[in-house]
Amino acid sequence: MMKWLPVSLLIASVYVHAAPVLVNVIDGDTVIIRDDSLTYHLRLLDIDAPERQQAFGIQSRRSLQQLCEHTSISVQLQGRDLYGRTLGHLYCNHTDASESQITLGMAWFNARYSKRLALDTLQQQAQQQGLGLWQDAQPMPPWQWRKIYGQYYRRQP
Numbered sequence: 778m779m780k781w782l783p784v785s786l787l788i789a790s791v792y793v794h795a796a797p798v799l800v801n802v803i804d805g806d807t808v809i810i811r812d813d814s815l816t817y818h819l820r821l822l823d824i825d826a827p828e829r830q831q832a833f834g835i836q837s838r839r840s841l842q843q844l845c846e847h848t849s850i851s852v853q854l855q856g857r858d859l860y861g862r863t864l865g866h867l868y869c870n871h872t873d874a875s876e877s878q879i880t881l882g883m884a885w886f887n888a889r890y891s892k893r894l895a896l897d898t899l900q901q902q903a904q905q906q907g908l909g910l911w912q913d914a915q916p917m918p919p920w921q922w923r924k925i926y927g928q929y930y931r932r933q934p
Contacts, residue, residue, distance in 0.1 A: 797852050799845050799869075804829050805837025805883050806875075808845070808867065810852060820862040822855055823875040823891040824884040831922045833910040837883040840909075844877050845869035882909020885918055 800809040800816060805826025810819050826841075827834040848870040855864045867874040878884035879896050882903040886896045903911055910916045 797850055799850055802838055802842045802845065804834060805841050805878055807862065808841070810850075810863075810867075812852070818862040819852060819867060820858055820860075820864050821867055821875045821878075822864055823866075823887055823893050823896055824878055825887045825919045826878060826884040827910060827916075827919050828922055828927075830926070831919060832913065832916065833883070836909065837878065840878060840881055840883040841874060844872065844874055879903060880908075882906075882911045 795813050797810050797812040800811050802808050803818070806821045806824050808819050808821075810817055826837045829835060829838060845867065850870075851868045853866040853868075855866070858864055869877075875884070876896060876899065879886055879899045880903060886893075886900040888897060903909065
């Protein structure tokens with residue numbers, strides 16, 4: 778005698794969850810992700826990268842692109858910020874993107890909002906080695922840059 782599987786089991790076995798896809802890198806700490814049918818801006822936790830118009834802004838964006846484009850990514854969502862962007866952790870080929878950006882001197886550790894003190898240590902190492910934005914004697918943090926120049930540039934979502 779032939780047994781029939783319940784329809785719900787058959788449907789569940791056919792459904793495959795699509796892996797998240799990197800659609801675009803906005804800057805050194807913001808990307809656009811497509812996950813199934815949902816597309817959203819992801820603001821990386823723990824870091825603040827230079828704005829695109831700021832010194833090292835283009836290099837920071839390129840650094841994140843090189844890490845994450847054409848590789849598998851995973852995302853751990855953590856909520857939303859004041860601008861409606863989704864907050865979370867981005868892993869590119871199992872590498873923490875925030876950690877990588879700090880290690881390369883392409884972002885600041887965001888001590889105001891993060892408790893990951895190991896990232897502060899990585900930032901100090903990048904500073905001592907003069908990597909990335911730390912090549913400048915006194916690089917301007919992006920929060921100061923936005924306060925001074927932000928009104929002249931359209932804020933990215």
